[in-house]
Amino acid sequence: MWTWHVAYEGDQHAEESETQPHDYKAMRERFRVANAGANSFKMNGRAVAGMWVIDPGTEQADVILIFGRVPHEIRTRYNAHLQQQASKK
Secondary structure, eight states: OEEEEEEETTOSSOEEEEEOGGGHHHHHHHHHHHHHHGGGOEETTEEEEEEEEEETTSTTOEEEEEEESOOHHHHHHHHHHHHHHHHHO
């Protein structure tokens, strides 16, 4: 089970929900759409400041997708995930 975090504009904390790993393609598409619309992406009728997905099943609880403004620690973990994936190729 992965955790999906969404930070809405004006909120102090991100909302967390669970998602199934088999939904990765759909999630990746939603993140692609969000990045394409950048400043105007909305979910549930609310402007999204940032969102990210964590895979707690990995050794480092990898951050596997990000969008928008995310905490520094999340961006650092995402970059580490990208580097790890690149080294596997």
